[in-house]
Structure formats: C-alpha cells, structure tokens
Amino acid sequence: MLEIDGITKKFGDISAVDEVSLEITPGQMVGVIGRSGAGKSTLLRLINRLIDPTQGRIAFCGRDITGLGGRELRLWRASCGMIFQQFNLVERMDVLTNVLIGRLAHQGFLSSMAVHFSEADRAAAIRALDRVDLVPQALQRAGTLSGGQQQRVAIAKALVQNPKILLADEPIASLDPANATRVMDALKVINREDGITVLVNLHTLDTARSYCDRIVAMRAGRVHFDGAARELTQARVRGIYGEAGLEADIDELVTSTAIPAARKHAALETEAA
Numbered sequence: 628m629l630e631i632d633g634i635t636k637k638f639g640d641i642s643a644v645d646e647v648s649l650e651i652t653p654g655q656m657v658g659v660i661g662r663s664g665a666g667k668s669t670l671l672r673l674i675n676r677l678i679d680p681t682q683g684r685i686a687f688c689g690r691d692i693t694g695l696g697g698r699e700l701r702l703w704r705a706s707c708g709m710i711f712q713q714f715n716l717v718e719r720m721d722v723l724t725n726v727l728i729g730r731l732a733h734q735g736f737l738s739s740m741a742v743h744f745s746e747a748d749r750a751a752a753i754r755a756l757d758r759v760d761l762v763p764q765a766l767q768r769a770g771t772l773s774g775g776q777q778q779r780v781a782i783a784k785a786l787v788q789n790p791k792i793l794l795a796d797e798p799i800a801s802l803d804p805a806n807a808t809r810v811m812d813a814l815k816v817i818n819r820e821d822g823i824t825v826l827v828n829l830h831t832l833d834t835a836r837s838y839c840d841r842i843v844a845m846r847a848g849r850v851h852f853d854g855a856a857r858e859l860t861q862a863r864v865r866g867i868y869g870e871a872g873l874e875a876d877i878d879e880l881v882t883s884t885a886i887p888a889a890r891k892h893a894a895l896e897t898e899a900a
C-alpha cells in the first residue's frame with residue numbers, strides 16, 4: 628500500500644502539490660489527469676523522492692519513505708521504475724545496454740563505475756525486452772528506434788529494476804496513436820501480469836478512461852476527483868479542466884483520438900471480463 632498523507636510541495640509562493648492525500652492499493656493502475664500545471668509531475672517526483680516535500684508524509688507498506696537518505700533512499704528510488712515522456716535512454720548505446728543500465732539502480736556510484744554485467748543480468752534484460760516485443764532490436768542503437776519503441780525500451784529498463792511501483796510521467800505525450808497504444812498496452816500487461824502498481828500521468832482523458840482502474844484528477848495542486856472512470860461525468864470533467872475550457876475543448880479531451888476507439892473498447896471489455 629502506498630499512503631500519501633497531506634503531502635505539499637511549494638516552489639516559492641506556488642503550491643505545486645497542495646495537501647494531497649491518497650491511498651493506493653497494490654496492483655492498481657491509476658491514471659493521474661488534469662490541466663497543464665495541475666501538479667501531476669510534481670506528485671510523481673515526490674513519490675520517488677526526486678524532490679522533497681515541504682510538508683506531509685509518504686509511506687510504502689507502512690514504511691515512511693519521506694525521511695530516507697543515503698543508501699536507503701537509493702534503494703527506494705530503485706524500487707520505483709520511472710518512465711518519462713522523453714524516454715531518457717542513451718541514444719548512442721545499443722538497446723540491450725540501455726536496459727542493463729536499469730540493473731545499476733541497486734548499486735552505488737562507485738560500484739557502478741567498475742560494472743560488470745553477469746549472465747543473469749543479460750538474461751533478465753533479454754526477458755524484459757521480450758515482454759515489450761523488442762528482442763530483435765537488442766543490438767540496435769537506441770537512437771535509431773521509433774519513439775514508441777524507445778519508450779518500450781524504457782519500460783524494459785524499468786522492469787529489470789524489479790520495481791514495486793511504476794511511475795510514468797506522460798509516457799505517450801510525444802507518440803502517435805499506434806505507438807501510444809503499444810506503450811499503454813505494455814504498461815497494462817505488466818500491471819495485470821506482474822501485479823505491479825502503475826501510476827501514470829496522462830494528458831488525454833480517454834486514455835485514462837480506457838486503461839486505468841482508478842482516475843485521480845488534479846486541479847491547482849489538489850485532488851479534485853478520485854474514483855472509477857464511470858464516475859467521471861461530463862460535469863466533473865468540466866470541474867477538473869475549469870470553466871475556462873470551452874465545451875468544445877472538453878469534448879476534445881473526452882473523445883480525443885490518442886488511442887484508436889477499437890483498442891479502447893477492447894481494453895474496456897478485458898477489464899469487464
């Protein structure tokens with residue numbers, strides 16, 4: 628269980644995250660939505676302690692992670708697989724090496740300087756690449772892959788860390804619909820098959836509706852809605868995106884074609900089954 632209790636992050640006068648409290652049960656796939664600047668990225672960065680809260684507490688399986696330092700903090704970060712919009716791969720290195728870098732997450736800086744990947748590390752990296760259908764590309768330079776393939780490499784890299792939780796910060800924001808679908812499908816399969824909790828920030832509401840068990844909507848740093856996709860009525864959507872959003876804008880958010888409709892319905896049916 629991930630427990631976020633009254634967490635606040637201020638940047639000067641701005642409360643990027645403002646007294647957010649959430650309880651996330653193991654194995655949930657949670658979509659975090661909201662306007663640009665609502666505090667979605669800051670929330671994820673607080674969870675893996677890339678930044679420190681101004682106040683509040685985060686606990687994982689009953690253990691306070693807000694006060695961790697040194698090796699313990701490094702181990703916590705390693706157990707949070709982080710996936711970013713811009714993939715964060717070393718483009719000139721091959722795909723397999725990029726995935727193996729994920730294995731370094733549990734090591735200190737000095738030991739990673741003298742790194743030697745074992746056969747077990749390589750086997751784990753190949754298995755992770757197989758999960759995202761990229762074994763044939765293992766020896767290709769990462770920079771030569773499509774954006775969607777690179778994001779799937781990033782997912783494989785996160786997987787070899789044996790994460791307890793995956794934090795994905797707008798993983799499909801720069802992808803075309805077909806690649807966005809494959810990336811979201813990969814996250815969903817990992818969530819379902821491995822039982823890994825996934826928190827994913829999304830710009831497109833329909834993608835969150837299709838793939839996530841639970842939707843948390845943020846507005847001005849606060850949680851504005853927290854519930855199942857079916858509870859997210861048009862009136863609530865208007866509340867999340869604000870009165871400034873014209874009706875047309877809201878329709879666009881709800882019906883945006885980031886993921887083709889056929890795939891969306893398939894995902895929903897799988898969930899209902």
Ligand SMILES: Nc1ncnc2c1ncn2[C@@H]1O[C@H](COP(=O)(O)OP(=O)(O)OP(=O)(O)O)[C@@H](O)[C@H]1O
Nearest residue numbers: 638641642643661662663664665666667668669670
């Ligand atoms: N390092 C920082 N220094 C100052 N202000 C920041 C910093 N990081 C975030 N902010 C501010 O905090 C608020 C929330 O930002 P955040 O990036 O978390 O929002 P977001 O919902 O992820 O937005 P987007 O969808 O555009 O990525 C914004 O007002 C932003 O300008």
